[in-house]
Amino acid sequence: MGEKTPAEGQAQGEAMTLREKQSKFADMVSVLLRFAIVRGYEITFGDAYATDGHSRNSKHYRRLAIDLNLFKDGVYLTETEDHKELGKFWEGIGGVWGGNFKYPDGNHYEL
Numbered sequence: 001m002g003e004k005t006p007a008e009g010q011a012q013g014e015a016m017t018l019r020e021k022q023s024k025f026a027d028m029v030s031v032l033l034r035f036a037i038v039r040g041y042e043i044t045f046g047d048a049y050a051t052d053g054h055s056r057n058s059k060h061y062r063r064l065a066i067d068l069n070l071f072k073d074g075v076y077l078t079e080t081e082d083h084k085e086l087g088k089f090w091e092g093i094g095g096v097w098g099g100n101f102k103y104p105d106g107n108h109y110e111l
Contacts, residue, residue, distance in 0.1 A: 022063045025111040028093055029066055032109065035089050042071040046107060065110035080106025 016024070036043055046067030047053075050060040059065035070077040070086070077083070080099045083106035087097035090109050098108025 018062060021111060025064050028090075028095055028111065029109070031093060032086060032090055032095075036070070036086055039085070040072060041086070042074075044069040044071070059110045065108060067105075067107045068109060070107065080104040083107055 033043055046069050047060050048066045049063050050058065054060050060067075068083075068086075070082055072082075083097075083099055087099040087106065087109075090097050091100075094111075096110045098105030098110070101108070
């Protein structure tokens with residue numbers, strides 16, 4: 001039997017600590033990055049951890065959100081729609097994508 005990665009989750013009903021959530025989030029980001037790279041995207045990190053500049057209860061402050069800068073063929077993709085393929089994948093592995101926020105934030109990925 002192999003070890004489970006943080007993204008494979010916890011036993012049903014078992015609460016996760018903040019540190020465990022952070023580990024799960026980091027594992028999920030690594031899966032998202034591989035998904036993007038295989039599809040020909042290049043990624044740079046925007047805000048992965050922040051101490052200010054976001055909404056009051058931002059998950060960036062708890063290391064549970066990241067903003068990703070997306071490139072394809074050297075072109076910086078700035079529109080929410082540009083992130084849609086990645087956003088749908090992210091939601092499929094249990095994340096929350098900013099492209100579906102009331103005020104869309106396409107480069108935002110959180111747990």
